[in-house]
Amino acid sequence: MRRIACALLHHPVLDRGGAIVTAAITNIDLHDISRTSFTYGLDAFYVVHPVTAQRELAERIREHWVEGSGGRRIPDRKPALAQLRVVDSLQAALADLGDDAELWTTSARRVGEHVLELPAAREQLQTPGPAVLLAFGTGWGLAPSVHAAAQAHLAPIPSVRADGYNHLSVRAAVAILLDRLLGNGAAR
């Protein structure tokens, strides 16, 4: 099994008009994605934000749960938040994960021509190879420049609706994707 981590990007991401923006950190993203990442055995969960004050906020949340009273009150939360790492760029996350780490991007729609289908991605993760960083975007998703820098674009979670509606929160999308890529037990 390859080493796997995920990253939540707050810049460069899209707003609902398609403009490139910087999103604010959402407390519940840090909790939910830490818990999901740790439950699925990831090496780390990188919170990526270019603004110092926002990174400090994320660090304070982490410390409250790892060293502070939060962790004493809910000890189960501690190991999950302990693998959260706050970095200023995607490059810093990749460098921390390993020199040859690959970037795989995610989106709610198919991006470009070279889409890696989820069953094939699952198989690749189980065969030896470089570490993989799975990147998720806040706001309306990752900016095109992030996809352009990636070794693979994961296929979106297929919609079950005739109208194609697919408007999951990033917290739900991370959960479903990690289960599809790494989950145990008979899938269906």
Next chain:
Amino acid sequence: MRRIACALLHHPVLDRGGAIVTAAITNIDLHDISRTSFTYGLDAFYVVHPVTAQRELAERIREHWVEGSGGRRIPDRKPALAQLRVVDSLQAALADLGDDAELWTTSARRVGEHVLELPAAREQLQTPGPAVLLAFGTGWGLAPSVHAAAQAHLAPIPSVRADGYNHLSVRAAVAILLDRLLGNGAAR
């Protein structure tokens, strides 16, 4: 395919000491679970709370996104929040879903002896039969009395970790479970 809905219970649920309590409504639960439920084609998402003021809060959130400025700002959120229904009890949710609706409960650990494995549950949902209400607990999960009243207890999402750690948020658990039960495309 059977008609399927989900319910988020705030009472009777367990606290971390195992006591039966009433949990407060969390705004982000309403958003995330509405969006996941609608994306997976459910008939309804029932928010169950015995306290009138808490139900009024949930109704206000719903209205903001269905009729108010929230829905104008983010139209994609509208149909998802529109299928949210606020009720005072699990019985009210079951009655609304249909006279013969079955209750299937969920938990992070196996409950009792008659556990319905997820692939079998998926198959049952695709064969004709009564409507099914999938019940999820806030806090530390559903009280034993809720499981006792159920026609089926769903198997927990299997852990991938050697230490068995499995501490997902209810938002993540709903997402993974709906994808396992109803998701499209090759699962693995």
